[in-house]
Amino acid sequence: MSRTLVLVRHGQSDWNLKNLFTGWRDPDLTEKGVEEAKAAGQRLKAAGLHFDLAFTSVLSRAQRTLSLMLTELGQEGLETIRDAALNERDYGDLSGLNKDDARAKWGEEQVHIWRRSYDVPPPGGESLKDTGARVWPYYIHKIQPKVLAGGTVIVAAHGNSLRALIMALDGLTGEEIVVQELATGVPVVYRLNADSTVASKDVLSA
Numbered sequence: 001m002s003r004t005l006v007l008v009r010h011g012q013s014d015w016n017l018k019n020l021f022t023g024w025r026d027p028d029l030t031e032k033g034v035e036e037a038k039a040a041g042q043r044l045k046a047a048g049l050h051f052d053l054a055f056t057s058v059l060s061r062a063q064r065t066l067s068l069m070l071t072e073l074g075q076e077g078l079e080t081i082r083d084a085a086l087n088e089r090d091y092g093d094l095s096g097l098n099k100d101d102a103r104a105k106w107g108e109e110q111v112h113i114w115r116r117s118y119d120v121p122p123p124g125g126e127s128l129k130d131t132g133a134r135v136w137p138y139y140i141h142k143i144q145p146k147v148l149a150g151g152t153v154i155v156a157a158h159g160n161s162l163r164a165l166i167m168a169l170d171g172l173t174g175e176e177i178v179v180q181e182l183a184t185g186v187p188v189v190y191r192l193n194a195d196s197t198v199a200s201k202d203v204l205s206a
């Protein structure tokens, strides 16, 4: 029984590089992002992982990251389910704004609250709690059953949709998740027990 779940945040996007709030906007990967995705695939291969199913969002940066990893793994044709439930948190009115310009306008503290607090949404957007409200049911109903059936499953998604998932898997509180960051292109490998609790967690960093 493999019961393995791998989470990977997409490689650097063009808007990560430009320091813009991205959310549901759809920039492509940068060259660095492409290299990060390939390196993630190589690390998964070196760890001996072979996947039964993939999940990703409907956004290009996550889909392309998945496709680049699967090419490295020699699994280009892997069955893949794409769903907006795994999209990045919606940044609302901040989408497309420069993060430093936002700090200059609203102050460092307010921008940090919008970016990292658990339940304060940015104007017109989603808080991490709101993001979890769509990610957690999707995980419980669609992803977890495949893992508990013994599968090896990869999820290529986004900084905040994956932080919401990690909060649930690791049993973190709203205060504890605030300081958790997720690097681009770094696979996090969970092995689950039959009762769905986490048996082990390994971060495959460079």
Ligand SMILES: O=C(O)[C@@H](CO)OP(=O)(O)O
Pocket: 016, 020, 021, 022, 023, 088, 091, 115, 159, 160
């Ligand atoms: O802009 C975004 O959508 C996210 C992820 O890049 O940024 P933040 O780190 O502010 O949550």
